[in-house]
Structures are given as structure tokens and as C-alpha cells.
Amino acid sequence: xxxSSFLFLIALIIGFSSVHCGTASAHPHVxxxxxxxxxxxxxxxxxxxxxxxxxxxxxxxILEDYDLDHDGTxxxxxxxxxxxxxxEELPVVDFFSYCRTDGKIWPVQKVKxxxxxxxxxxxxxxxxxxxxxxxxxxxxIVGITVYDIEYYLSFRYGPDNEVSLRGGENLDIQYDIxxxxxxxxxxxxxxxxxxxxxxxxx
Amino acid sequence: xxxxxxxxxxxxxxxxxxxxxxxGSHVVFRKGVSCRVHTAWAGSSSLVRxxxxxxxxxxxxxxxxxxxxxNVLVSYQRDIRNRMAALAKDSVSGEEPGALLLLLLLSFxxxxxxxxGPGHGKIALSSFxxxxxxxxxxxxxxxxxxxxxxxFSALILVMLSLFGIHKFNLHSMNSIDTxxxxxxxxxxxxxxxxxxxxxxxxxxxxxDTSAAVQRGNxxxxxxxxxxxxxxxxxxxxxxxxxxxxxxxxxxxIGIPLVLSTMAxxxxxxxxxGALMVLLKRGILFPFLSRGFRKLPGSGAYAVQxxxxxxxxxxxxxxx
Numbered sequence: 001x002x003x004s005s006f007l008f009l010i011a012l013i014i015g016f017s018s019v020h021c022g023t024a025s026a027h028p029h030v031x032x033x034x035x036x037x038x039x040x041x042x043x044x045x046x047x048x049x050x051x052x053x054x055x056x057x058x059x060x061x062i063l064e065d066y067d068l069d070h071d072g073t074x075x076x077x078x079x080x081x082x083x084x085x086x087x088e089e090l091p092v093v094d095f096f097s098y099c100r101t102d103g104k105i106w107p108v109q110k111v112k113x114x115x116x117x118x119x120x121x122x123x124x125x126x127x128x129x130x131x132x133x134x135x136x137x138x139x140x141i142v143g144i145t146v147y148d149i150e151y152y153l154s155f156r157y158g159p160d161n162e163v164s165l166r167g168g169e170n171l172d173i174q175y176d177i178x179x180x181x182x183x184x185x186x187x188x189x190x191x192x193x194x195x196x197x198x199x200x201x202x
Numbered sequence: 203x204x205x206x207x208x209x210x211x212x213x214x215x216x217x218x219x220x221x222x223x224x225x226g227s228h229v230v231f232r233k234g235v236s237c238r239v240h241t242a243w244a245g246s247s248s249l250v251r252x253x254x255x256x257x258x259x260x261x262x263x264x265x266x267x268x269x270x271x272x273n274v275l276v277s278y279q280r281d282i283r284n285r286m287a288a289l290a291k292d293s294v295s296g297e298e299p300g301a302l303l304l305l306l307l308l309s310f311x312x313x314x315x316x317x318x319g320p321g322h323g324k325i326a327l328s329s330f331x332x333x334x335x336x337x338x339x340x341x342x343x344x345x346x347x348x349x350x351x352x353x354f355s356a357l358i359l360v361m362l363s364l365f366g367i368h369k370f371n372l373h374s375m376n377s378i379d380t381x382x383x384x385x386x387x388x389x390x391x392x393x394x395x396x397x398x399x400x401x402x403x404x405x406x407x408x409x410d411t412s413a414a415v416q417r418g419n420x421x422x423x424x425x426x427x428x429x430x431x432x433x434x435x436x437x438x439x440x441x442x443x444x445x446x447x448x449x450x451x452x453x454x455i456g457i458p459l460v461l462s463t464m465a466x467x468x469x470x471x472x473x474x475g476a477l478m479v480l481l482k483r484g485i486l487f488p489f490l491s492r493g494f495r496k497l498p499g500s501g502a503y504a505v506q507x508x509x510x511x512x513x514x515x516x517x518x519x520x521x
Contacts, residue, residue, distance in 0.1 A: 174251065
């Protein structure tokens, strides 16, 4: 190959590569099972607690990084170190979570608490999202969606006990898990799920 | 259809239906791994689930079968990974006989399922095998070669990290995207090169000089360059597997695990190559040959243009 042709080829590779938008590479890398728990006090949906269970392989990576004494588990200090990292990193991506109240969708930027636990073989993370939605006689709808638009993480609700309740004896609460195609991502191939809560006074 | 093709179709259908059927039994993989209520939720009561009709959607999304297919594949990967992590401990401790064998089988399945998901050069491979020069055997071999390059590329990337040359962990997975861009650029260039070669051959045939035709026909085949361009992108599945082997200290069974996963990927990619060749021969070319019948001479070149044009488009999509 002539030198000029070779240089032209290199220039083409650099040129094309610089127009990078990273669409169809092999994803996802981390799998998360989500469970929700609603905290109701009186007539108010006070907060939604969301628990993430990381897949066993990703959990083993966390263990490798944070198990500094190499005892095969995570002590409270080691868990706190990971919590600190998560509290720094997750607000940047809105905890990958979006709530819907009064018909408006808003990203979760603040949480009341973040706690990490380890139960061999999985790492669990729990966040408490403050809501403060007052429930009346008319049905109130609250939605929560969790997804990573880059599809680095794959979230799903369940596979069991996906939604549970603390309090709310005088309320009628039901839920459904629905596809939300309006927020499809990854070239329209992945549709996130939304947990929709239907709440009203008995 | 001859006996070889029939046999191939049977094997292909068997693989597809086996995978499809497994989708209903994924609970088996999950048993004892993630089916448990975490203690943090003690004191909570479960809620009644109600079914509402689906909301109207105005956004363009992929067809339902693609979305469902991706969901099934992702669900499989999740379950297989969890099961592999559990089995890895048993196979190293030697407490459970047969755990290693099951682990190897699962890693093979992981390779099959992981390569069937998004990425892994299936679009590029499908585009390339549209060339009339690529037959069934070549399509399948190309799939295997891509899987091998793809796997070893990942292995080299993580090994560089182990030897301290380049720090790599799961958080730096995005660096793969850089290689993805280079790979996509190479595909575009390859497509352009194939078009130029086709034009040269066309000119040579018009000039009717046997030497020129000979030169056009014997120009170097781009198959190897194509496989290299696609396989250049490290496989994220292998990267994760090797990182897991490192994290869990499973070096004694690491190489068989990686090779088993690569074999699974090779099966999926070669099946993709073969399927696309069969589609090309059975549907696309007969359809096009009817369409181009009125264009004698140029029809053959139009058919030959499909592969490089698709290759350029797939490169643009992936850049």
C-alpha cells in the first residue's frame, strides 16, 4: 500500500471514529431486581422505599472492591464506604428513577436515606424517596419508573413481592406494572416499566 | 433443498425453540438465588395488583417481538449469571460433584444468549454475507472467526489490566465504545473498498481485457479484514466473565469457562451467518433477480452492491 493511501486510510478511521454516538454495543452489564415499599401515614403517602438487588456477579465485583479485610463479607464500615460512593454518584443520574405525581414526571434527585446491605451472594441497596402526597376520596395516581437510558444497567420489578405496603389501613391502594413506551430507549428496543399506584380513601 | 440444508434447518429450529421454551422455565435458574424476601421489608403487607389497559403510544418503538425477545434474552442472562456465580463456588470447593460440568454448560449457554442480544456484530455479519461470494459454509465460518476475535480481544483487554498496563474494571467498560467506533469506521471503509473493487471489475469486463478481468477476480478477499474489523470490539460478556474469574479467584477453571462461553457465542454468530445466507438465497436474490430482469448486465452488479451498501449503513449505525 502506498504511503499516501495508508495515511488516507488512517485519516478516514479517525474521522469516522470521531463521529461517535455509541448506539448498538453489547449491553447491559449489570442486572438489578427492584422492589418497592410504600410508607403511608394517615392519609399521606409519605415515601416510597426502593430496594435494588444487584446480580451475583456484579455483587462479587463490589465485594472485591470494598472487602478490604478479605473476610468474604462486607462489614458496616465497608458498606458505609460503598454507600458514600453511591451517594456521590447516583444523584448525577437521578438515581435512575422518575416519579409521576399530579400527571407530572420528575427525576429523583434527593433521597431521605440510602442503605447498602450484603446477603451472600447479593448486594442490596435501599433508598427512601420522600413524596408527601395527600390522598383524598378521589383516586390519586402515582407512578415510579426506574431505568438507565444508556442500558448499562437493566432494571426489572420483582420477580416477587414487587410492591408492599406499610401503614395505610384506611386507604384503598392497588398497583399495576405497565410498559411505558413513551420513554422507550436504546433505539426504541427497550421499554421501561412503570409501577402505577392507585390510591384513594375508603 | 438438499439433505445438508434440511439438516441445518432442523438444528437451527431446534436451537431457536429450545431457547424459546426455556423462557418459560427461567424460574429454575433463579431457584435459591434471588427468589427470597429481603429482611429489610419485614412488617410490610403485599398489595393487590390490578390490570389497566395499555396507554396509547405515539412514539416509534421497535416491534413488539423484538422488545419481547430482548427482554427474554436479558432475563436469561440475569438468571444464568446468578446461577453461574453460585455454581462457581461449588465447583472450586469440589463439594458438589458435577458442578464444574454444569458451570461449563451454563457458560456455553451464557455465550449463546449473550451473543444473541444487542451488539456482537450481527448486523455487520448479516450485511457482509449478502455478498454473492459468501456461501453457507463461509457465512458460518465467518461467525466463528468473529466470535474468536471478539473473545480474545476481550481477554487481551482484561489481561493488560492484570499486568498493570491498562487499568480496567467494570466502571471503565465504556472504553470499549472507542474500539467500537474504530470497528465501525473499518466497516464503512471496507464497504467503500468493496464498491470500488466492484466498479473496477465492471470496467474491466466492459473493456473485455482478460488480464484486467483476471486482476479484478483475484484481488485480495476482504473476509479476513471484515472478521478482524468486527471482532476487534471486545466482548463485554467475556470481559465480565474474566473480571468475575479474577474477583472470585477462579483461575483454575478460568480458561475452560472462557472457551466455553466463546463456543456459545460462535454458535449464535455462525447460526446468524447461516440464516442470513439462506434468506439471501431463498428470498432476497430470487426476488431481486425478478426485479432486475429488465436490466441485463447491470442487474448482477446491483445485486453485488447490496452487501457493501448495507455494510456502510451498518457502520454508520454503529459509529
